Amino acid sequence: MSNILKISTLAIAVSISTVAFGGEVTSGATRQDLLNAMKDEAFDHLKYMMYAEQARKNGNAELGAVFERIAAAERDKHFKEHAKYLGLLRSDSENLTDAISGEYLATSKIYPEMANRAKAAGDTEVGQHFAKVGKEEAEHHETFKAALLKRNAQ
Numbered sequence: 001m002s003n004i005l006k007i008s009t010l011a012i013a014v015s016i017s018t019v020a021f022g023g024e025v026t027s028g029a030t031r032q033d034l035l036n037a038m039k040d041e042a043f044d045h046l047k048y049m050m051y052a053e054q055a056r057k058n059g060n061a062e063l064g065a066v067f068e069r070i071a072a073a074e075r076d077k078h079f080k081e082h083a084k085y086l087g088l089l090r091s092d093s094e095n096l097t098d099a100i101s102g103e104y105l106a107t108s109k110i111y112p113e114m115a116n117r118a119k120a121a122g123d124t125e126v127g128q129h130f131a132k133v134g135k136e137e138a139e140h141h142e143t144f145k146a147a148l149l150k151r152n153a154q
Helices: 003-013 028-057 061-086 092-120 124-153
Strands: none
Touching: 028 061, 092 124
């Protein structure tokens, strides 16, 4: 069995979410709440950064700074604290394996399904967008696999 096939098989076998790593929390419901909270904090961080960029384009640097300050808190305080309890960060190999698994799921299932649903609903442009992003996720998947192979070869 080739190394790439072994890594792909391993990535599929590993849980597709960061809760597979486990942290200080034992309750499945609490783990899911932490994961959901992290998704919300990450979304808010990125959204606020985009709001900051837009505010600056509109000539409002002061508002841009407000959005950036709150975005940083969402990332540096809330997200990181949730991640600590969830046990998100592990060894480089474990982190790469988790990334490979997530990107594989995105490229093989999530984005193709979203593209098909959008196209079926008549949202052709969004369907094409999802298909394009799915292909980009495949590139990420391959990049992470190559990094794991390189790490394991050392």
